[in-house]
Amino acid sequence: xxxxxxxxxxxxxxxxxxxxxxxxxxxxxxxxxxxxxxxxxxxxxxxxxxxxxxxxxxxxxxxxxxxxxxxxxxxxxxxxxxxxxxxxxxxxxxxxxxxxxxxxxxxxxxxxxxxxxxxxxxxxxxxxxxxxxxxxxxxxxxxxxxxxxxxxxxxxxx
Amino acid sequence: xxxxxxxxxxxxxxxxxxxxxxxxxxxxxxxxxxxxxxxxxxxxxxxxxxxxxxxxxxxxxxxxxxxxxxxxxxxxxxxxxxxxxxxxxxxxxxxxxxxxxxxxxxxxxxxxxxxxxxxxxxxxxxxxxxxxxxxxxxxxxxxxxxxxxxxxxxxxxxxxxxxxxxxxxxxxxxxxxxxxxxxxxxxxxxxxxxxxxxxxxxxxxxxxxxxxxxxxxxxxxxxxxxxxxxxxxxxxxxxxxxxxxxxxxxxxxxxxxxxxxxxxxxxxxxxxxxxxxxxxxxxxxxxxxxxxxxxxxxxxxxxxxxxxxxxxxxxxxxxxxxxxxxxxxxxxxxxxxxxxxxxxxxxxxxxxxxxxxxxxxxxxxxxxxxxxxxxxxxxxxxxxxxxxxxxxxxxxxxxxxxxxxxxxxxxxxxxxxxxxxxxxxxxxxxxxxxxxxxxxxxxxxxxxxxxxxxxxxxxxxxxxxxxxxxxxxxxxxxxxxxxxxxxxxxxxxxxxxxxxxxxxxxxxxxxxxxxxxxxxxxxxxxxxxxxxxxxxxxxxxxxxxxxxxxxxxxxxxxxxxxxxxxxxxxxxxxxxxxxxxxxxxxxxxxxxxxxxxxxxxxxxxxxxxxxxxxxxxxxxxxxxxxxxxxxxxxxxxxxxxxxxxxxxxxxxxxxxxxxxxxxxxxxxxxxxxxxxxxxxxxxxxxxxxxxxxxxxxxxxxxxxxxxxxxxxxxxxxxxxxxxxxxxxxxxxxxxxxxxxxxxxxxxxxxxxxx
Numbered sequence: 021x022x023x024x025x026x027x028x029x030x031x032x033x034x035x036x037x038x039x040x041x042x043x044x045x046x047x048x049x050x051x052x053x054x055x056x057x058x059x060x061x062x063x064x065x066x067x068x069x070x071x072x073x074x075x076x077x078x079x080x081x082x083x084x085x086x087x088x089x090x091x092x093x094x095x096x097x098x099x100x101x102x103x104x105x106x107x108x109x110x111x112x113x114x115x116x117x118x119x120x121x122x123x124x125x126x127x128x129x130x131x132x133x134x135x136x137x138x139x140x141x142x143x144x145x146x147x148x149x150x151x152x153x154x155x156x157x158x159x160x161x162x163x164x165x166x167x168x169x170x171x172x173x174x175x176x177x178x
Numbered sequence: 179x180x181x182x183x184x185x186x187x188x189x190x191x192x193x194x195x196x197x198x199x200x201x202x203x204x205x206x207x208x209x210x211x212x213x214x215x216x217x218x219x220x221x222x223x224x225x226x227x228x229x230x231x232x233x234x235x236x237x238x239x240x241x242x243x244x245x246x247x248x249x250x251x252x253x254x255x256x257x258x259x260x261x262x263x264x265x266x267x268x269x270x271x272x273x274x275x276x277x278x279x280x281x282x283x284x285x286x287x288x289x290x291x292x293x294x295x296x297x298x299x300x301x302x303x304x305x306x307x308x309x310x311x312x313x314x315x316x317x318x319x320x321x322x323x324x325x326x327x328x329x330x331x332x333x334x335x336x337x338x339x340x341x342x343x344x345x346x347x348x349x350x351x352x353x354x355x356x357x358x359x360x361x362x363x364x365x366x367x368x369x370x371x372x373x374x375x376x377x378x379x380x381x382x383x384x385x386x387x388x389x390x391x392x393x394x395x396x397x398x399x400x401x402x403x404x405x406x407x408x409x410x411x412x413x414x415x416x417x418x419x420x421x422x423x424x425x426x427x428x429x430x431x432x433x434x435x436x437x438x439x440x441x442x443x444x445x446x447x448x449x450x451x452x453x454x455x456x457x458x459x460x461x462x463x464x465x466x467x468x469x470x471x472x473x474x475x476x477x478x479x480x481x482x483x484x485x486x487x488x489x490x491x492x493x494x495x496x497x498x499x500x501x502x503x504x505x506x507x508x509x510x511x512x513x514x515x516x517x518x519x520x521x522x523x524x525x526x527x528x529x530x531x532x533x534x535x536x537x538x539x540x541x542x543x544x545x546x547x548x549x550x551x552x553x554x555x556x557x558x559x560x561x562x563x564x565x566x567x568x569x570x571x572x573x574x575x576x577x578x579x580x581x582x583x584x585x586x587x588x589x590x591x592x593x594x595x596x597x598x599x600x601x602x603x604x605x606x607x608x609x610x611x612x613x614x615x616x617x618x619x620x621x622x623x624x625x626x627x628x629x630x631x632x633x634x635x636x637x638x639x640x641x642x643x644x645x646x647x648x649x650x651x652x653x654x655x656x657x658x659x660x661x662x663x664x665x666x667x668x669x670x671x672x673x674x675x676x677x678x679x680x681x682x683x684x685x686x687x688x689x690x691x692x693x694x695x696x697x698x699x700x701x702x703x704x705x706x707x708x709x710x711x712x713x714x715x716x717x718x719x720x721x722x723x724x725x726x727x728x729x730x731x732x733x734x735x736x737x738x739x740x741x742x743x744x745x746x747x748x749x750x751x752x753x754x755x756x757x758x759x760x761x762x763x764x765x766x767x768x769x770x771x772x773x774x775x776x777x778x779x780x781x782x783x784x785x786x787x788x789x790x791x792x793x794x795x796x797x798x799x800x801x802x803x804x805x806x807x808x809x810x811x812x813x814x815x816x817x818x819x820x821x822x823x824x825x826x827x828x829x830x831x832x833x834x835x836x837x838x839x840x841x842x843x844x845x846x847x848x849x850x851x852x853x854x855x856x857x858x859x860x861x862x863x864x865x866x867x868x869x870x871x872x873x874x875x876x877x878x879x880x881x882x883x884x885x886x887x888x889x890x891x892x893x894x895x896x897x898x899x900x901x902x903x904x905x906x907x908x909x910x911x912x913x914x915x916x917x918x919x920x921x922x923x924x925x926x927x928x929x930x931x932x
Contacts, residue, residue, distance in 0.1 A: 057208075058203065160821055
């Protein structure tokens with residue numbers, strides 16, 4: 021057994037401590053150590069975007085971040101998007117637009133969309149497509165996802 | 179058929195599992211955790227074709243943190259001639275089992291050889307690296323035409339070719355050659371004024387679901403096995419695992435977790451029996467997650483193919499003869515889905531003279547699995563390219579040529595069946611009348627392409643139970659994995675019968691112990707067949723509710739009528755909710771049951787219209803506009819029907835333009851990651867327009883046909899036709915990536931042809 025490192029971090033606004041091996045990714049820590057399985061693994065090499073979280077406000081694929089790198093950082097995952105018992109407007113828009121089929125890519129898309137709309141409240145379709153090009157969806161052909169993002173943008177500005 | 183008016187069907191309610199899936203709470207297979215759980219890792223072959231001379235697991239077994247190692251020797255001995263049905267057809271058990279853990283030979287790079295269970299996945303992977311496997315590397319063969327040559331390396335010494343239904347006794351890589359004949363093909367071509375004949379090749383492509391395969395198994399101390407996994411068919415996993423482990427099906431319980439895409443690729447079992455073996459050896463639950471590279475290298479892609487298609491027509495556009503030669507790569511074991519290709523290749527046309535030859539050929543690539551209308555997109559790429567070229571030669575509008583020869587009710591297909599009511603003409607007319615087709619396309623290096631495709635859809639058994647609750651809602655229990663909103667499309671059909679709202683039905687997908695047999699979520703069957711089971715169960719509830727109302731009013735139950743959830747008799751009336759509140763006092767629980775094995779399957783036609791721009795400097799094709807048109811029969815939830823059409827269209831676009839297994843000569847897939855296996859991203863696409871055509875299927879209570887598959891059949895050909903019109907020369911090989919397009923442009927400039 022490898023020795024483990026103590027890591028102190030803040031996840032979805034709460035202080036969290038965990039132990040991890042140097043070789044463990046943040047994705048693995050979130051899922052296996054902290055039982056936060058909303059963040060999904062699709063490829064484990066940074067190409068599908070299913071494991072997207074924010075690290076100090078910037079989106080990252082958590083499979084390419086080591087658990088130990090989270091020391092002293094702030095992380096937001098899909099579990100931290102809803103406002104208490106109310107869904108976030110992005111989550112509502114995804115449901116109202118049927119923007120998910122199997123749903124495995126949905127957490128990554130929602131986290132990435134929030135990162136976009138928090139900084140750019142009124143992105144063009146082209147900008148949305150560019151920003152979300154790191155997130156693969158194989159079910160929807162993206163059409164309804166783009167529409168959901170456009171609707172969410174409108175509602176978040178209102 | 180008159181158009182009935184519905185109150186729930188055709189509306190767009192929020193899906194029942196929506197909140198779970200946008201908050202991260204939905205539990206997919208990989209999310210499943212259990213106390214004491216071990217983690218497995220599978221060692222895979224580095225060679226495409228090799229004899230296994232020796233496996234030494236001793237070093238792995240003593241590695242710290244390792245609990246068990248298994249190889250094919252850990253499977254029980256069973257009769258080699260046993261045949262099992264693994265969801266989409268019959269397979270000899272020895273093949274099904276040796277694909278799970280190689281027995282004697284490895285047949286493709288990535289073929290599973292051994293597995294380790296350990297305290298965590300990293301330790302299991304490290305230990306797997308200590309397993310010594312001595313291989314005698316054999317020459318490999320990677321394409322159907324190569325594998326059909328007389329001197330080709332043979333994959334299976336026990337595979338005897340079946341020729342036109344007869345076993346020949348000849349050892350061959352060709353598992354089967356079949357032929358469909360209708361009319362007189364020679365006379366048909368003799369009567370033609372114009373004949374077009376072309377050869378086509380398509381590369382192996384993968385379903386590309388975002389969630390890798392996963393399986394957790396517990397072989398309990400009472401001898402029963404529990405499995406939690408992401409599968410399209412929990413009962414298939416149950417039956418296949420039981421067969422491979424040679425135990426009764428009653429000893430296996432499968433719980434289908436949420437599933438992250440399948441498209442046909444999550445019907446076969448890969449790791450479930452292995453996890454079960456590891457659990458038996460360790461006495462603990464074992465979870466195995468498949469790495470993405472293994473998903474590409476070792477799970478079922480769809481066949482690459484070599485095809486020849488020849489079609490002749492008179493000057494007025496009447497097709498006089500159509501001939502197809504289809505050689506499909508099955509991968510390591512027979513079953514290339516060339517049968518469905520033969521059934522669909524000319525299905526859109528009413529033809530007198532047809533010959534179709536199909537070859538199911540094994541090669542040293544992963545064993546192919548279903549992929550959305552399996553076989554049909556390959557065949558349609560060939561046939562619809564030829565039809566397009568024929569239209570050009572005849573000077574006809576390509577949709578008019580198709581309409582002139584379109585299949586309709588009563589048309590006999592070359593493979594035998596006569597069509598019942600179908601929507602081929604309606605789809606073609608919708609294409610012709612679409613805003614897209616009527617719009618002008620201007621600019622150089624731009625082209626518009628159209629194509630039509632068919633998928634026959636399947637039935638298979640389904641079960642459904644409805645439990646009425648005292649607050650007037652209904653809990654719906656079913657066994658169909660929900661990959662794209664089918665909980666809701668099934669619940670809506672029950673709601674329609676009961677006169678309730680979609681939100682009044684609470685659907686749950688349960689394990690194989692808790693519901694009657696239910697076939698796979700595949701073949702576009704779930705909304706059709708499990709929806710029908712829900713319809714039957716709802717009728718059963720209505721019958722029982724009428725009895726309760728009759729009891730309250732003291733009238734004969736035959737006098738009670740129900741409409742819109744209100745029960746009436748002889749001046750009395752009571753609503754569903756009010757009546758539900760009284761079921762305790764009127765006789766106790768009401769449980770409705772539905773179990774169906776439907777025969778009234780209705781095939782679906784789909785069309786595609788696409789505008790492309792081709793960059794003559796780079797060969798890159800940009801999709802400017804795309805419209806998908808499909809006959810849904812009846813769209814239960816139109817938003818999810820559109821979603822199927824858009825998703826299938828985009829998979830077809832990826833297949834057309836970029837996706838392929840790029841193989842080295844020694845059988846290594848050189849692009850086994852999402853970086854290099856280039857699936858479409860949001861940036862690659864425009865919005866995908868949809869036109870839902872509704873020609874009700876007379877074989878379903880609400881007219882449902884099923885919409886999961888036909889939409890992926892026409893895009894490849896439509897894109898090919900659009901590119902041909904943009905650059906003035908035709909590509910006959912998929913994918914039509916920038917190098918292939920540049921090659922075609924250069925060839926055209928050096929040797930111009932018509």
